[in-house]
Amino acid sequence: MNIDQAVMALAGTLVLLSPWWLLLPAFVGANLLQASITGLCPAAVALRRLGVSAGCALR
Structure with missing residues (x-):
């Protein structure tokens, strides 16, 4: 599992x-929106x- 998949799994689980x-x-949702604009995802x-491991979207 890479970071992209892990972030989506974490967001879905929390929701x-x-x-x-x-x-x-x-x-x-606000965090995902700001991450898509700024490229910075906590x-x-x-x-x-x-x-x-790194994915292709969030490096």
Whole structure:
């Protein structure tokens, strides 16, 4: 699994399992939107530090 797949899996899991049905999914969506514009994704940075291999979108 590379970083691209791990970020999508993490975002999907947080949205599906969130007890805060509106707050956390809104935060995840806003984070994904800003990552698509700026290219900086905090989740990708954290996953890279944990040793997940780089993907083609989030390097």
